[in-house]
Amino acid sequence: MAATTETLTAERILEATEEVLRRYGPAKATVVDVARVLGVSHGSVYRHFRTKAALREAVTERWLERTIIALEPYVTTAEPADERLTGWLTALFALKRKKAGGDPELMATFQVLIGENSAVVDRHEDHLVEQIARILEDGVREGVFAAPEADAATTARAVFHATDRFHNPAHSAEWSAPDSEAAFTAVVSLVQRALRA
Secondary structure: OOOOOOOOOOHHHHHHHHHHHHHHHOOOHHHHHHHHHHOOOHHHHHHHHHHHHHHHHHHHHHHHHHHHHHHHHHHHOOOOHHHHHHHHHHHHHHHHHHHHHHOOHHHHEEEEHHHOOOOHHHHHHHHHHHHHEEEEEEHHHHHOOOOOOOHHHHHHEEEEEHHHHOHHHHHHHHHHOOOHHHHHHHHHHHHHHHHHH
């Protein structure tokens, strides 16, 4: 085993875990493989993550967090809320397509991990819905959107579900279809009209 001169951090372990998962897949990847990539003992990895399940959960959360961070500018910018919502939905669709098409092995791996970590996925979806709700609240204040009959969080979740086909990885095979852009545009247009009503 090679000696490492860099300090072992949780972030380094997660980066190595992602590499190992990409290389071996979730069924064959082990903590020993992660330790080998880092040049440390597997006990060193366990000092940061008590179990293999905890490590897999953390790497899943890290992967999903990238989406939340990438979408945050649409929530905080000074643009009109309707434009921000369209931008947010468009960016989410683009991010999901890029993950599915750019690294299909890693996407397949994370589909397995997501299945194992439903609580992580639920928290991720809650963060995304919260981002939509913040845009909707701004839109109501701006007079761009009508005040919803339900609270902003409920309406935001409805928007999230209405656009499910364009961000739920279960539909990733459809994302490269020739009509996917037109279908996406039609759904976003419908959502925007409903929010103004």
